[in-house]
Amino acid sequence: MNPLLDVRDLVVRYGSVTVVDGVSFQVGAGETVGLVGPSGCGKSSTAAAVLQLRRPHSGSVLFDGLELTGMGGRELRAVRPRLQPVFQDPYGSLSPRRRIREQIAEPLRVQGRWSRTAGPGRVAELLDSVGLDGSHGERLPHELSGGQCQRAGIARALASDPDLLVLDEPVSALDPSLRAGVLNLLLDLQDRLGLGCLFISHDMAAVRHMSDRVLTMRNGKLVA
Template sequence: MSPLLDVRELVVRYGRTTAVDGVSFQVDAGETVGLIGPSGCGKSSTAAAVLQLRRPHSGEIRFGGVELTALGERELRAVRPRVQPVFQDPYGSLSPRRRIRDQVAEPLRAQGRWSAATGPGRVRELLALVGLDGEHGGRLPHELSGGQCQRAGIARALASDPELLILDEPVSALDPSMRAGILNLLLELQETRGLGYLFICHDLAAVRHFSDRVLTMREGRLTAS
């Protein structure tokens, strides 16, 4: 059985600086692969390349058997809903001027899956899935806690019906109680939906607790697995 995500000899450069240098790894459906390392080691550059937010200098990124680096922007639009990010800053990843329900609905509208008859109900389902309700949906981000905002960000990611989530430091900005709640939510979603996770973090204890496998990066290279 082919892996959900297959990264081979990935190289990411910024001018003359090599941020990611020959990185290879796989993520299976329903598996969590942790990626750990110090700041500046290339973790987030790896995530950006997988998400095709940053085109790699060389290497292959296969998702569901499709070589992403060979696709044009129009073809990528059809694939992107299946690979969704959850970012570090729960407030910064949401628009401060739009209500939560509208931001969760945004992927449905963008992908042509919104209708007046079913859309509002789908948004309520997504909010309930992450432990929020209609009252939370009617608020602006600054009216929610950091943990609630991160739950809203996860609901927005789930609106695209993804198969893989790229979790880039998803709990590092939260206090310990909120951190545990988000990690437990992610585990529940994985069990019920079979999601694959690439979990990027600098906290070794959290990565080991949460991940099926752990990869370590230093200076753009994998040093252990």
């Protein structure tokens, strides 16, 4: 069976500096692959290249057999709903001026899947799937805790019905008391929805808790 994500010889440069140097790995459907390493080792640049938020200098990113690196904007927009990020800063990833329910509904509207009859129910279902209720949907991000805000960000990612989540330090900004709850939520969602996950962190304990396989990165290279 072909992997869901197949990264081959990935190179990312910022000017003359190579920050990702020949990285190759695969993620299968329903599998979580952890990518761990110290700050500045190239983990987030790898995530950005996988998501095509940063175009790599060379190498290949195959998603479900589709080569992303050569795609134009229109082609990428068609694929991106299946490949969703969850970022480190739960507040910074959400608009401070819009209610949570509106932000969860946004992918449905952008992708042409919103309906007046079914849309509100789908938003309520997504809130429930991450342990939030309708009252949370009526709030602005600053009215939620960090853990609740990250759950809302996960719900927004799930609105696109993705096959793969790219989780870039998703719990590092949370208090220790909240981290376990979000990690267990992610494990439960993966089990229920069959999601593939690329889980990026500098926290080895979190990576081991989440991952089927663990890759270690240093100075832009995979070392284990």
